[in-house]
Amino acid sequence: MSKEKFPSEKNLDEKETASTPEAAKEKATEDKEAKKDNHDEKLAKEIADLKDKNKELEDKYLRSEAEIQNMQNRYSKERAQLIKYESQSLAKDILPAVDNLERALSVEADDDVSKQLKKGVKMTLDSLTKALKDHGIVEIEAEDVKFDPTLHQAVQTVVAENDDQKDRVVQVLQKGYQYKDRTLRPAMVVVAQ
16 A cells, blocks of 8 residues: 555644644643643742741841840849949948048047047048938948848857847947948847857
């Protein structure tokens, strides 16, 4: 038989590909839909990525905002503490001068000049004590009170004469001072045991 009666596979393929214009339109439509689906998938992926990035940035923003708020609160507390206890270091520096003035007053004065000098020292001590009290610096009560380790420093113990005197301060060796709710210097005391 001749070739014309038995077409080759090549000719069959050509006939199949050379289909009608409707088939070509259908194929073009399928291609467009495939491209559209591919484009939609890319857009969906891009949207998901942007949403994730947005969540991440929002989280970072919220954390930063919280950190700033914490820093402001910490700063406010520190500043309030500084203002509240601003006189503390000055008071600590003045307390030895108060002690020296009290020691000067404990010396006996027998002539008029010594008495006048002692009177001047007493006036100086009084004005200094008043200034300390005006700024919230007060003497710690220590004589004949129950021993408190936050306010007193026991430097010596003695035997108690009776049970009522046990764990009580019997002698003050150096006055202690308190500034608001802080102990500037504990009172040096002798405690009965």
